[in-house]
Amino acid sequence: MTGPILEMRSITKRFPGVLALSDVNLTVRRGDIHAICGENGAGKSTLMKVLSGVYPHGSYDGEVWFDGSVVEFGNLRQSEASGIVIIHQELALIPELSIAENIFLGNETAKRGVINWDAAHHRAIELMARVGLAENPLTKVKDLGIGKQQLVEIAKALGKDVRLLILDEPTAALNDDDSAHLLDLLRGLKGKGITSIMISHKLNEIEQVADAITILRDGRTIETLDVAVGAVDQDRIIRGMVGRDLEHRFPDHTPEIGDVLLEVSNWSVSHPTDHSRDVIRSVDLTVRHGEIVGIAGLMGAGRTELARSIFGRSYGGRFEGELRLDGKQVELRSVHAAIGAGIAYLSEDRKGLGLNLLDDIKTSITSAGLGKLRRGLTVDEDQEVVVAERFRKDLNIKAPSTSVGVGKLSGGNQQKVVLSKWMFTDPQVLILDEPTRGIDVGAKYEIYGIIQGLAKQGKGVLVISSELPELIGLCDRIYTLAEGQITQELARGEFTQERLMKHMTADVRQA
Known part of the structure; x- marks a missing residue:
């Protein structure tokens, strides 16, 4: 079939008090590696969650066309059944299970309710070989490095007969060697006819592998660049992302x-x-x-x-x-x-060690210095709000108020909250x-x-x-x-x- 494999037309997505996507359009050519770039909070991950059914049809406006037909996914399982698989930045693997068990989790081949593990292990070895993973399929995922865990996720996607693979910040936690291997793997999948969408902040990697680049800013489509046409470099991408040159x-x-x-x-x-x-x-x-x-x-x-x-x-x-x-x-x-x-220490793992994602901005900012807000045996809650609002404004944390949960913030704004927390301890x-x-x-x-x-x-x-x-x-x-x-x-x-x-x-x- 000719024509694009994916078209997302006039996608608009709202959350309470926030317009996350506004009339966004995306066209992905069959067999391309298509990059999506934008600042934190630009709407990249939200758009992919619309596509994959994480945000079901009816919760957004606009149309999604896949392989020439309109699709209305109500959940992730429906999009995967059509061949669309998303790999999130936080990998969806169970550490205590083996590689093979993770690959087929939720996609088990069973007869009369009984899984044929011999067949599963042989199939796992085949899928692992396709991604360059030589481990024993019985190895527990917790015993693998993050780079190999990423490969397990891709093998898992291949086991679902993926046609469109979405990778959200796939190399964010990888070293240079693992990143290079992953980019080579994407090129290899392209050679086998698999289309990929890659969200990444690493512009040098996007330059290396992308055939086209769509730039989002403030929940809107800014432009799509065709790499084959030329004149696409990091400065050009940055100009689209931030709306100005960063000399x-x-x-x-x-x-x-x-x-x-x-x-x-x-x-x-x-x-x-x-x-x-x-x-x-x-x-x-x-x-x-x-x-x-x-x-x-x-x-x-x-x-x-x-x-x-x-x-x-x-x-x-x-x-x-x-x-x-x-x-x-x-x-x-x-x-x-x-x-x-x-002394203050800002951890490299802001979601695991730097923040409690169930807390709001106010609680997070003041958590390390509550002694400064003590009034007898209690915390001066009015002063806590004043302190948090000051940091929200001074550090330009993009949120309507400090009562917003930190789990809803973009990565950059979460990092500003962590910095605020430690700055408050003076x-x-x-x-x-x-x-x-x-x-x-x-x-x-x-x-x-x-x-x-x-x-x-x-x-x-x-x-x-x-x-x-x-x-x-x-x-x-x-x-x-x-x-x-x-x-x-x-x-x-x-x-x-x-x-x-x-x-x-x-x-x-x-x-």
């Missing part, structure tokens, strides 16, 4: 660096359960007042483990070394003690672990400005990021970390991506 990816900033604020000396930390194995080894680092310091390292280098061990020993089993704040030695044996001493040192992961370029620019503003106040900021251009553009100094050890310290003007990577991959055994 500079980072706000202008003139550092005002003072004396040493945080000093970590000869810091070693063992694994939480195996105290004979050091995860962090003899680390020395400093952060000065008004300084933004980066930590660059590959996955597994110990970046998060180092950050959490400093933050009230929230990671590790055995600790050696010293911590000093403004020259005074401190013993921070708990998270409470770290917060009390003026810390002197902020440790930011992947502060812009999964966030669009416009929201990144705002968060960079917030970080620079904190440094301007004389606070010390320690930033962990997997994006080397981000560290280079943001930081005054960068430490490189490999296998739990500092391998180099570089000042602004000295670091390049190549030089950082050289020290991130250094063989510490030869040091």
